[in-house]
């Protein structure tokens with residue numbers, strides 16, 4: 337049975353949808369079968385994936401349509417149960433039902449065996465459907481920006497999860513987004529987060545305009561600019577979480593991604609991924625040098641290695657040093 341993961345934060349505009357798109361697209365490229373469920377009436381997931389759904393979650397929840405009849409295929413291994421503004425009208429109807437907290441859970445049940453992961457992209461407020469998402473989920477991922485107010489909001493979100501789930505054990509990861517290491521405040525706040533939540537805090541997703549451009553183009557960051565910082569950061573998150581979830585690609589998986597050059601503007605098909613030439617050298621890529629070293633140059637601990645989304649990545653679990661190699665070079 338697939339994992340159901342709510343991606344939630346009571347604040348809007350902090351990178352939930354961006355995280356859902358790029359985490360799920362990365363898992364789908366690794367061969368996982370992934371379903372995305374949008375419970376936000378803004379319907380951003382369909383736009384961010386560049387698809388035009390004919391049917392939506394409203395029909396499943398209110399009209400009793402079969403979930404399998406309302407899915408929109410978005411990429412190989414990646415389906416979407418989309419939302420639109422009709423979902424606003426669904427909420428009062430759902431709230432009147434005696435079983436209101438479990439409506440989404442019940443609706444997702446017939447699909448659970450067909451997917452390895454079902455991600456629910458929540459809206460940024462306390463709605464009936466966001467609560468439904470928490471009831472349905474067995475895992476929760478919280479993206480958060482690194483600002484004083486958002487960290488306060490994070491505490492409220494963790495309390496809400498504890499209330500709904502009877503504890504915060506379902507909290508799998510806190511993902512710092514739009515991180516800018518040049519500001520002292522960001523560095524200090526992320527340290528505070530790590531002190532408070534320990535290893536739940538993942539490596540941060542750095543601020544990167546290519547991420548907002550990719551959403552506007554209806555592409556994942558791996559399609560839009562696989563050499564960007566955003567692609568590298570999300571690819572690392574994919575690797576980290578797929579390890580936590582114990583996901584192993586099946587033999588029938590989509591081939592490991594080898595991305596075409598930056599000019600590519602249309603969604604990349606698996607066959608193209610397998611044969612496309614790797615990108616040419618980039619001016620900001622330096623020599624490979626110490627990539628081959630087995631120990632962290634900062635703290636001397638053993639480096640971990642992973643191959644994700646066209647990169648070889650070496651990273652240190654102790655001090656969070658990381659280094660990634662693309663074809664003939666390395667960039668931080």
Ligand SMILES: Nc1ncnc2c1ncn2[C@@H]1O[C@H](COP(=O)(O)OP(=O)(O)O)[C@@H](O)[C@H]1O
Pocket residue numbers: 347348349350351352353354355380460513514515541542543544545547548549551566
């Ligand atoms: N790491 C990032 N760097 C730069 N822009 C980002 C980043 N993550 C998200 N964005 C942009 O910020 C805006 C809000 O992100 P979004 O994922 O829609 O947030 P939410 O779903 O929480 O409302 C979008 O325009 C998105 O493209």
Ligand SMILES: [Mg+2]
Pocket residue numbers: 352353354376380457458459
């Ligand atoms: Mg969103």
